[in-house]
Amino acid sequence: MTAAEPAVPFDVLVVDDDKSLCLELVSALRRYQIPARGMGDIRDLGPGFTGENTVIVLDLAMPFDGFRTIDYLAERPFLPGIILSSGESARIIAAAAEYSKRTGNEVLGSLEKPYDVGQLIAMLRAVEPGAIGGRRRDARPPRQAMTESEQLRVVFQGKFDLQAEGPPALVAFEALSRTPDGASAEHLFAPDADAARQERLTMQVLDQCKAFADQLAAHGVLRPIAINVTPGQFANAGFMLRFADRIDSLGLPRGTISVELTENSARADTVPFAATASQLAMRGIAVALDDFGTGNCGLEWLVDVPAAELKIDKTIFWHFCSGRMPRLILDSVIAHCQTAGIHVTIEGVETEQQLAFARSAGARFVQGYHFGTPSAPSAWLDRLTGSPSTAA
Numbered sequence: 001m002t003a004a005e006p007a008v009p010f011d012v013l014v015v016d017d018d019k020s021l022c023l024e025l026v027s028a029l030r031r032y033q034i035p036a037r038g039m040g041d042i043r044d045l046g047p048g049f050t051g052e053n054t055v056i057v058l059d060l061a062m063p064f065d066g067f068r069t070i071d072y073l074a075e076r077p078f079l080p081g082i083i084l085s086s087g088e089s090a091r092i093i094a095a096a097a098e099y100s101k102r103t104g105n106e107v108l109g110s111l112e113k114p115y116d117v118g119q120l121i122a123m124l125r126a127v128e129p130g131a132i133g134g135r136r137r138d139a140r141p142p143r144q145a146m147t148e149s150e151q152l153r154v155v156f157q158g159k160f161d162l163q164a165e166g167p168p169a170l171v172a173f174e175a176l177s178r179t180p181d182g183a184s185a186e187h188l189f190a191p192d193a194d195a196a197r198q199e200r201l202t203m204q205v206l207d208q209c210k211a212f213a214d215q216l217a218a219h220g221v222l223r224p225i226a227i228n229v230t231p232g233q234f235a236n237a238g239f240m241l242r243f244a245d246r247i248d249s250l251g252l253p254r255g256t257i258s259v260e261l262t263e264n265s266a267r268a269d270t271v272p273f274a275a276t277a278s279q280l281a282m283r284g285i286a287v288a289l290d291d292f293g294t295g296n297c298g299l300e301w302l303v304d305v306p307a308a309e310l311k312i313d314k315t316i317f318w319h320f321c322s323g324r325m326p327r328l329i330l331d332s333v334i335a336h337c338q339t340a341g342i343h344v345t346i347e348g349v350e351t352e353q354q355l356a357f358a359r360s361a362g363a364r365f366v367q368g369y370h371f372g373t374p375s376a377p378s379a380w381l382d383r384l385t386g387s388p389s390t391a392a
Contacts, residue, residue, distance in 0.1 A: 008034055008035075008055075008124050008125065008127065009053075010035075010053045010054060010055055010081075010127070011035045011036070011037070011053060011054050011055070012029055012034055012035065012036040012037075012054075012055050012056075012057065012124065013036070013037060013038070013039070013042075013054055013055070013056045013057070013080075014026055014029075014036060014037070014038040014039075014056075014057045015038070015039060015040070015041075015042050015056060015057065015058050015059060015069065016038065016040065016057070016059035016085070017040035017041065017059070018059070019040065021113070021114065021115065022038040022039075022040065023038060024115075025038070025057070025115050025117065025120075026038040028117045029117070029120075029121070032121060034121070034124065042056075042058075042069050042072055042073075043072070049076065050076055050077050050078050051073060051076030051077065051078040051079060051080035052077075052078040052080075053078075054078075054080040054081070055080065055081040055082075055083065055108065055124060055127065056073065056080050056081070056082050056083070057083045057085055057111070057115075057120065058070075058082055058083065058084055058085065059085050059086065059113070060084060060085070060086040060093070060096050066084070066086075066096055067096060067099060070082070070096065070099060070100050070103055070105060071103065073103075073105055074103035074104055074105055079104075079105070079106050080105070080106070081106045081107075081108045081127060082100055082105055082106060082107050082108060083107075083108050083109050083110065083111060083120070083123060084096050084097055084100070084107065084109075084110040084111070085110065085111040085112070085113055085115065086110075086112070086113060093110045093112075097110060108123060108127060109123045109315055109318070110315070111123075112322065112324050116322050118351060118353065119318055119321070119322055122318075122348075122350035122351055122354070122369075123318075123350075125350060125369055126314075126348070126350055126368075126369050128183075128184060128373075128374075151180070151204055152177045152178060152179065152180075152185055152188075152201055152204050152205060152208075153177075153178040153179070153180060153182065154175050154176065154177060154178070154204075154205055154208040154209065154212075155175075155176050155178060155374040155375055155376055156173040156174065156175055156176065156212065156225070156374060156375060156376075156377065156380055157173065157174045157176055157367055157374040158170045158172075158173060158367065158371055158372065158380070159171060159172040159173065159174065159226075159345060159365050159366070159367050160365065160366050160367070160371055161364065161365055162358070162359050162363060162364060162365065162366060163364060168355075168366065168371070170223070170371075170380075170383070170384065171223060171224075171365070172223050172224045172225070172226065172365075173212075173223055173224070173225045173226070173380070174225075174226045174228075174260065174367065175205055175208070175209050175225055175226065175227050175228070176228075176374050177189075177201070177205055177228075185201070188201060189201070189228075189230050189262075191230070191231075191232055195232065195233075195236070195239075198230065198232075198233060199233070199239055199242070202227070202229065202233065202243065203243075203246060205227055206227060206243070206246055206247070206250075206257070209225045209227060209257060210250045210252065211377075212225065212377045212380075213225060213250075213252055213256055213257075215377055215381060216380075216381070216384070219381060219384065219385050221381075221384040221385060222253070222256065224255060224256055224257070224258055225256065225257055225258070226257075226258045226259065226260045226288060227257065227258070227259060227260065228259075228260045228262050228290070229243070229259050229260065229261060229262065230262055231261065231262065231273070234259075234261050234273055234276055235272050235273065235276070237272075237276065240276050240279070240280070244279075244280060244283050244285060247283075247285060248283070254284040255284055255285075255286065257285060258285060258286040258287070258288065258308070258309075259280060259285060259286070259287050259288070260287075260288045260289075260290040260311065261273065261277075261287060261288065261289055261290055261305075261307075262290050262291060270300060270301055270304035270305055271304075273301075273304075273305050274304050274305045274306065277305050277306050277307060278306050281306055281308070286308035286309065287305070287306070287307050287308060287309075288307060288308065288309035288310070288311055288345070289301055289302065289305065289307045289309070289310050289311065290311045290313075291311065291313045292310050292311060292312050292313060292316070292333075293312060293313045293315075293316035302333075302336070302337075302342070307342060308342065308343060309342060309343040309344070309345060309365075310333070310337050310342050310343070310344050310345070311344075311345045311346075311347055311367075312330070312333070312344065312345070312346045312347060312363075313347060313348075314347040314348020314368070315348070317330075317346050317347065317348050317349075317354070317358070318348060318354075320357070320361075321353070321354055321357050327361070330361050331361060331362070334361055334362045334363060335362070338362070343364050343365060344362075344363045344364055344365065345363070345364070345365040345366065345367060346358045346361075346363045346365070346366050346367070346368075347366075347367050347368060348367075348368050349366045349367065349368030349369075349370045349371070350368050350369045350370050351370060352370070354368070354370065355370055
């Protein structure tokens, strides 16, 4: 990372009553053309602070403590992004993250103190346009009112093979859903969202993946494409049967479309998920366990569910990189997967140092902004073929 890299499209506010650390971090961010300022008490901003277009690095241990600051931010008209930091127990950070979500705030991640500037910059660079500070709180619910005629827009993130000769090779894609205005569509697949609507939207994603696969095949560069499926959808036998039937009807080569089972707190009993994963595997549809290391996606899932791939969550990976979590745990998980024939993909590789760490840990595949942002099909076709394409 160099000082010549472009600035992020938002302001960064460091809230930490340790003046020395605060000043040091602000100065470091400014050296990378990241607009930053610091203060010891967020109330100094006054009633005019709206939260618009802002990411806040929030120290939890302050006289006006972090939890009360979270309450203050929940009252702002816009959605600032929050990166939690603390020199206290990791359980305190976890509790603050959960509390932030319950109050309607956007939590982007967490940092231990003293601050790791490289990790923070990687987190800031990973923030997607529209993810923070540009939407009023009262503007979020209408997104649930997408009409039948509206289409999700699908972008694709590359997956790269570290065992290829030379630089990491682009070997697969993950489909990511966006609303018509380009923001993340994750809220449309929340556990309490309408199931019929989720099915319709997922089939939209599948159809766009089919179109992309056809474009790749026409240029002789076909790659597998993974589609995210929620635990609620995965546990719905009727939906998964219809989903698998639709994949079969597309006429794509076997194995072109795979499924990533995403994480949420409701995922507990492994039996129905193991049964569904087995049925899909017999139909040539591989299943990946996404977000490993978070929520309920733990070791019992790795043992019980016949997954072809394990994806290590980016926040967990960053904890390994920073030393917050013992490297031995990562090494053991990867070694078990290698023995069991399960591919491992590490998410959140944003820097050359993180890439080297992932490689040294023995991971086969990586994803992350180090290789570029999620992009439209045309951009990937240009990259794979070396010439401009006319694909949408």
